[in-house]
């Protein structure tokens with residue numbers, strides 16, 4: 001079976017990529033599945049694209065193989081775009097999903113439903129040693145709930161209600177998230193590259 005390495009240590013992302021890539025007959029392996037796990041890469045960029053490039057290019061260099069990286073996050077309009085590129089560490093370096101959720105809900109205290117618009121953004125970078133890096137973006141529009149609900153997914157899913165839904169992303173079956181998510185859309189955009197794998 002064909003294989004692609006995903007430069008992520010986030011288990012939630014890794015599980016979704018396995019499902020998404022299986023539709024293309026490709027086995028997606030994350031960094032935690034390699035014999036030697038590469039060290040963490042500093043995400044020093046100011047944009048999703050910069051951070052996706054850092055993760056993909058440095059990992060491709062270390063492994064001498066094509067690598068796909070995902071930099072993603074939640075953009076909340078009433079918080080001036082926060083948490084944005086700082087989504088993973090919004091409430092501190094320990095990358096605590098619950099603390100991050102609490103910080104967003106607290107920041108939106110008293111903000112009415114119609115002003116709670118938000119979107120998940122995913123930028124994928126595919127780096128191949130000696131070649132130009134390819135970038136694709138996917139966006140999933142929605143709004144932030146007043147309370148958290150649901151057990152599926154990861155990160156901010158329990159407080160994100162996708163457009164045209166009345167449930168949070170964490171309440172949707174995982175196949176449904178994989179149909180509408182920012183990650184699924186970005187991967188679809190890779191179309192031609194995927195077809196020649």
Ligand SMILES: O=P(O)(O)OP(=O)(O)OP(=O)(O)OC[C@H]1O[C@@H](n2cnc3c(O)ncnc32)[C@H](O)[C@@H]1O
Pocket residue numbers: 007008009010013043070071072073074087088089100120153154155156157181183
């Ligand atoms: O860098 P890697 O190792 O891939 O793992 P990470 O968790 O640090 O990943 P990012 O730097 O891209 O930060 C993305 C954060 O945005 C949030 N996020 C991204 N996609 C999400 C999704 O599908 N559902 C919920 N939250 C998401 C979640 O908090 C992630 O930790």
Ligand SMILES: [Mg+2]
Pocket residue numbers: 043088
């Ligand atoms: Mg990260």
